[in-house]
Amino acid sequence: MRTDLSPRLRVALYGLMCVLLIPFVFPTWWMITSSVKPISDIFAFPPDLWPRRFDFSTYSRVFELQPFAQQYWNSAYIAAIVTAGTMVVSSMAGYAFARIKFPFSNAIFMIVLLGLLIPSEVTIVPLFQMFLGWGMINTHWPLILVPIFGAPSVFATFVMRQFFIALPGELEEAARVDGLGRFKIFWTIALPLAKPALGAVAIFTFLHSWNLYLEPIVFLSSTHMFTLPQALTQFTDAYGGAMWNIQLAAATMTAIPVLLVFIVAQKQFVEGLAHTGLKG
Amino acid sequence: MTDHSAANQKRPFWTIARKDAAAGYLFIAPQLLGIITFVLIPLGLVFYYSMHEWNVLANTFTFVGDANYQMLLRDPNLPPVLLASAIFSAGLVVLNLSLALLLAVLLDQKLKGIVVFRTLFFSPVVVSLVAWTIVWSFLLQANGGINGILAVFGIEGPNWLRTPTTAMISVVVVQVFKNVGLNMILFLAALQGVPKELYEAARVDGASPFKQFRRITLPMISPTILLTSIITIVGSLQVFAQIAILTKGGPGVSTTVLVYYLYQQAFQFNFFGYGSTLSILLFLIVAVLTFIQWQMRKRIVFYEN
Numbered sequence: 104m105r106t107d108l109s110p111r112l113r114v115a116l117y118g119l120m121c122v123l124l125i126p127f128v129f130p131t132w133w134m135i136t137s138s139v140k141p142i143s144d145i146f147a148f149p150p151d152l153w154p155r156r157f158d159f160s161t162y163s164r165v166f167e168l169q170p171f172a173q174q175y176w177n178s179a180y181i182a183a184i185v186t187a188g189t190m191v192v193s194s195m196a197g198y199a200f201a202r203i204k205f206p207f208s209n210a211i212f213m214i215v216l217l218g219l220l221i222p223s224e225v226t227i228v229p230l231f232q233m234f235l236g237w238g239m240i241n242t243h244w245p246l247i248l249v250p251i252f253g254a255p256s257v258f259a260t261f262v263m264r265q266f267f268i269a270l271p272g273e274l275e276e277a278a279r280v281d282g283l284g285r286f287k288i289f290w291t292i293a294l295p296l297a298k299p300a301l302g303a304v305a306i307f308t309f310l311h312s313w314n315l316y317l318e319p320i321v322f323l324s325s326t327h328m329f330t331l332p333q334a335l336t337q338f339t340d341a342y343g344g345a346m347w348n349i350q351l352a353a354a355t356m357t358a359i360p361v362l363l364v365f366i367v368a369q370k371q372f373v374e375g376l377a378h379t380g381l382k383g
Numbered sequence: 384m385t386d387h388s389a390a391n392q393k394r395p396f397w398t399i400a401r402k403d404a405a406a407g408y409l410f411i412a413p414q415l416l417g418i419i420t421f422v423l424i425p426l427g428l429v430f431y432y433s434m435h436e437w438n439v440l441a442n443t444f445t446f447v448g449d450a451n452y453q454m455l456l457r458d459p460n461l462p463p464v465l466l467a468s469a470i471f472s473a474g475l476v477v478l479n480l481s482l483a484l485l486l487a488v489l490l491d492q493k494l495k496g497i498v499v500f501r502t503l504f505f506s507p508v509v510v511s512l513v514a515w516t517i518v519w520s521f522l523l524q525a526n527g528g529i530n531g532i533l534a535v536f537g538i539e540g541p542n543w544l545r546t547p548t549t550a551m552i553s554v555v556v557v558q559v560f561k562n563v564g565l566n567m568i569l570f571l572a573a574l575q576g577v578p579k580e581l582y583e584a585a586r587v588d589g590a591s592p593f594k595q596f597r598r599i600t601l602p603m604i605s606p607t608i609l610l611t612s613i614i615t616i617v618g619s620l621q622v623f624a625q626i627a628i629l630t631k632g633g634p635g636v637s638t639t640v641l642v643y644y645l646y647q648q649a650f651q652f653n654f655f656g657y658g659s660t661l662s663i664l665l666f667l668i669v670a671v672l673t674f675i676q677w678q679m680r681k682r683i684v685f686y687e688n
Contacts, residue, residue, distance in 0.1 A: 108493065116492060116494060117494070123504075124500070126560045127504055127506065127564075128503055130507075130518045130519060130522065131506065131510060133518060133521070133522060134514065134517075134518040134521075146524075146526045146527065149534070149535050150528050150532055150535075191413075193414070195411070195413065195414075196411045196414035196415075199410035200411065203403050203404075203410065204400070204407070205404035205406075205408060208407060214415070214418065215411075215414055217422065218422050220666075220669055220670055220673060221422050221666060221669075222620075222621050222669065224623065224642045224662075225429065225663075225665050225666045225669070226421070226422060226425035226429060226662070227645075227646075227649070228428075228432060228649050228659050229424075229425035229426075229428035229432065233428075248417075248421070249421050251417070252413060252414065252417020252420065252421055253417050253422055254418075256417065257418070260414055284402075285402070285403060285406035285410075286406065289410070310508075314511060316513060316623060316627070317642075320627075321646075331511065331513070332513035335511075335513045335517060336628060351517065351518065351521065354514035354517050357513075358510045358514040361510070361511065362506060362510060364509075369501075372505075372509070373568055377569065377571065
């Protein structure tokens with residue numbers, strides 16, 4: 104559809120895109136600016152696109168009301184472990200399903216793919232009972248083990264398999280003739296070539312873990328164990344009303360680091376995901 | 384016997400094929416054991432629980448056969464819950480895919496600074512889901528930002544999250560803007576993969592841009608349309624955080640989708656048996672929808688690699 108456009112059409116397209124951008128960009132803007140408004144200005148009329156008064160104490164209040172640093176650390180370390188773990192599990196499984204001949208590999212692959220059909224929501228009740236039996240309720244284990252080994256990692260394995268299937272096999276064959284073992288071949292030849300797919304897997308695994316909401320509220324009960332999504336909903340006053348500016352300050356702190364990483368590395372993000380989609 | 388041992392000496396047990404098979408099983412073991420432990424066994428347990436009456440307070444667990452399923456059929460909340468799920472999923476898929484396609488076509492134009500637009504349209508995908516939902520909840524309050532802006536133009540906006548129709552529209556729209564960037568990128572990649580010669584040939588034949596889009600673009604990207612619609616529908620059935628934060632399923636049960644209903648029954652009212660029955664229903668719906676779409680690919684998808 105790429106054609107050279109007339110100047111008038113060009114202006115029209117820019118205009119259309121700017122209008123369409125509003126619901127994508129304005130909420131983030133509103134989140135940041137409202138997080139530094141005093142509570143009395145939060146519902147001011149007409150709405151202040153730029154705060155008329157600043158109140159930065161909202162940010163310190165976040166840490167007074169919740170063990171927010173601890174919760175931040177919980178989310179960050181869980182997401183890091185889940186991302187690293189999923190990359191290991193899914194690249195190994197994806198490689199084996201794509202490259203190694205072993206009995207029943209197709210049947211086993213079909214069984215693994217069932218994970219795509221059975222989202223964690225379906226199995227949340229027995230998962231809760233299982234982890235209760237193992238004494239792992241109100242620990243981070245369910246949030247680490249299930250994503251790495253369970254249903255959420257299946258998509259990653261699928262992506263890795265599609266990538267390894269498309270990879271030309273000559274290098275590996277040469278290495279096998281030289282007598283290299285499977286693990287050596289995987290580690291020194293196949294894996295380094297799989298960086299784009301691994302990057303995509305890392306991105307969506309991290310985001311999935313960072314956004315997890317149902318699982319934390321089912322498995323965790325004490326404030327200092329909470330992850331960020333769960334913590335964000337806890338900023339209410341004694342009457343259960345939302346403390347909007349403080350809540351939005353916490354939301355800003357949750358959203359902005361990931362957003363900055365994305366803006367810096369947007370090319371890898373977008374191309375990595377597009378790549379996944381093409382292969383999937 | 385001697386022959387046998389001689390053969391053994393010539394061909395050691397660990398042939399390359401056997402080594403490979405062992406390596407293969409070793410490589411898939413973590414994933415397979417994980418699927419068995421965290422997907423297949425729980426799925427079996429869900430089915431087992433669904434045939435039991437489970438009273439957490441009295442700590443009793445009694446076999447009741449199909450009583451939970453009977454209850455499911457008689458549950459007066461179930462039709463509205465299924466209707467809400469259907470409206471939510473249908474609205475989400477239609478809005479998401481058409482907006483994604485529109486944005487992808489726009490981003491596929493030769494314009495300066497297009498990468499900036501691509502980045503901004505995609506940005507909500509990386510904003511924490513709960514943070515995004517909280518801001519929208521704030522914007523959609525009766526005296527919130529959206530009604531404030533409407534009031535500047537003399538329009539009195541509704542109480543978005545407290546009116547059944549606008550509550551449903553709100554949860555759909557919030558979810559669309561959050562995730563449409565993903566489908567947009569997949570569509571953009573697909574558009575860029577359409578061979579340019581096809582368009583040139585069509586232009587020579589005098590086909591209008593609209594006709595080119597219908598007759599060339601849509602068929603050529605149909606595999607991506609199928610893929611994104613499967614991902615989006617299955618994803619729409621899992622929506623939970625948005626409902627929990629924006630409407631808590633209300634007003635009434637107007638935005639109580641199946642996953643939220645399941646959560647309420649199992650974890651708020653401790654009806655684990657009935658919650659498991661709802662899980663089975665959710666599983667069947669996901670399975671049937673995926674199967675139908677998979678079958679449809681033969682009909683609607685133009686080509687497959």
